[in-house]
Amino acid sequence: MRHILIIAATLFAASAQAETPRDFLTRFEKEAGAVASVERGARFFATKQGGEWSCASCHTDRPTQAGLHAKTGKAITPLAPAANAERFTDAAKVDKWFRRNCNDTLNRVCSAQEKADVIAWLLTLK
Amino acid sequence: MKRLAARPLLALLAALALPAHADNYGVPKNAAFEEECTSCHMAYPPQMLHADSWRAMMNGLSKHFGSDASIDEKRRTAITDFLVAHSGGRKTGDTRDAQCKPLLRISETERFAKKHREISAATWKRAAIKSPANCTACHAQAAAGNYSDHSVNIPR
Known part of the structure; x- marks a missing residue:
């Protein structure tokens, strides 16, 4: 019995660490209580939302390619999971970057719906 | 006793060696x-x-x-x-x-100003430089901590 518990705990820990972009899409859709829209995500990504920058200002309008920080010019690895397997696999990083970047581009936090839409769109990019 | 006497000498040597490393960051x-x-x-x-x-x-x-x-x-x-x-x-x-x-x-510190006193405002604004925050534009080896005058190359 104890062994089963240990195995179960290990499996749970492993699954909690290695998340996939789809897991985040599901999480934000659940939080929003609505399915994501690819079109809305594409529009949101490319358009300025009140701030000086849009998402595309740094990540480009085709985030399968590398981006450039709009201010410092530092290279940014591609955001689309198809081009960069590391993206959307770590909850702490996903939460950190949505928190900071939404604040920079929208001057507020992003809604769960907005996050779901963007991820849904990013997942369509090949 | 010998060891004690060597100390001031070592300190002096270290002090003399400092200028050579002044640009190593x-x-x-x-x-x-x-x-x-x-x-x-x-x-x-x-x-x-x-x-x-x-x-x-x-x-x-x-x-x-x-x-x-x-x-x-x-x-x-x-x-x-x-x-x-x-x-x-x-x-x-x-x-x-x-x-x-x-x-x-960093660009507002006294040392930075002194070291860059010959750089004009127009130079800072060049497309390849953009701002004083962009060290690597002129200090190609900045990432390795080398900001020495000898390795400076100001882009046109």
Whole structure:
């Protein structure tokens, strides 16, 4: 019995660490209580939302390619999971970057719906 | 006794050796610093600012030169300790502004101004340079901590 518990705990820990972009899409859709829209995500990504920058200002309008920080010019690895397997696999990083970047581009936090839409769109990019 | 006598000599040798290394700003290895501070910009050497400046910087990350660079508290404390431990002392020159607040920009320190006194405002604005924050534009080996005059190449 104890062994089963240990195995179960290990499996749970492993699954909690290695998340996939789809897991985040599901999480934000659940939080929003609505399915994501690819079109809305594409529009949101490319358009300025009140701030000086849009998402595309740094990540480009085709985030399968590398981006450039709009201010410092530092290279940014591609955001689309198809081009960069590391993206959307770590909850702490996903939460950190949505928190900071939404604040920079929208001057507020992003809604769960907005996050779901963007991820849904990013997942369509090949 | 012999060992004691050697001490002042060693100190003198160390002092003489200093000018040769004055432009060496290699960034000490630190995983948290690397991950958190270099995603958006180059690794600015901790030696280039006073400890007070780093403390002030790390206390205002949610408004970091116009961007939200906030990080979790554990890492914020760890990185602050790292920066303070390797911060520059008097070498950076005056690191306080007219209101006695710690300077946050390396480019506003006395040493930076002195070292760059020949660079005109127009040069800073060149497309390949953009701003005094872009060290690597002219100091090609800045990432390796080499800011020596001999390795400067100002792009047209």
